[in-house]
Every structure is written in structure tokens, then in C-alpha cells.
Amino acid sequence: MVTDRLTDDDRLADDGPDEAPDGVTADGPAPEEMYPGGPEVEVELRPQRRLRIWQLAPIVSLAAVGSLMFAFPLAFDFGDSGAVIAMLGLLICSCAAGWGMMAARRVGYTWPGLPPRGSGRRPDWRVVLGYVLLVALAVILAVWRVARLR
DSSP, rough: OOOOOOTTSOOTTTOOOOOTTTTTOOOOHHHHHOOSSSOOOOOOSSOOOOOHHHHHHHHHHHHHHHHHHHHHHHHHHOOOHHHHHHHHHHHHHHHHHHHHHHHHHHHTTOOOOOOOTOOOOOOOOHHHHHHHHHHHHHHHHHHHEEETOO
């Protein structure tokens, strides 16, 4: 019966051979051979992820108009029409917030705690639940305040 036993001389070290045959070996071509035309220049091929002014202007203006329409009836109580104007302002503010989120999503921004778009990762349910509760609380408080105007 023949047994295949390895001796200490036949085993490799965990990190490779103990010594290189001729000292240090070259890993590849020299930098002069890789870039014969001069130094390497790095160029960014994709555009920067920024919201442009034409994306921000309608969102900011609608948010400002909606905020004023929402705030003035709540602050000064203009009689019976105050609740309607306040709800219209709340609607315009919500639309501006939605547009802002969609514009930010187009340029690649995400909410804190959520994975980037196209990463293949699933969002954490606790973060999503926190955002849902925050939005629900804001809506409940706004509707409650407008309902108290009547």
C-alpha cells in the first residue's frame, strides 16, 4: 500500500515561495513604456450629479407659493375660505416636494438610509417605516390644523 505523504520540503508556504530566484521581479512595463505620449491625464466621463437651475426654479417657486398659501390662512384666519385656501396651499407644497424628490432621483440622489438606485440592494424596512411615519404625522397635523379653522 502506497501512502501519499507530503514532506516539509514539498509544501508551499502560505504566502508563496520563500525567496525569488533573482531577487525582486518586475510586475509589468515601466511607466515610460505605458504612457509614451507624456504623463497620464484623468478625465471624468460622466457629468456631475447636480440639480440644474432649470430643475430647481419651478420646484422652489411652487414650494414658496404653496407655503404662503398654506401659511397665511392659518396665521390670519380669513374666515370661511381660509380652510380651502390652506388645503390648496398644502396641495401645492406637496406637489413641489414630489417634484423635488423626482428631480433628485433623476440625478442619482437618494434619501438618507436608502440604497442608491440600481445597486440591487433592498432598503431597510425600519428606515422606510420611519419615513412613512414622518410623512403621515406631517399630513395628520396639517389636516388637523386646517380642520380647526372651520
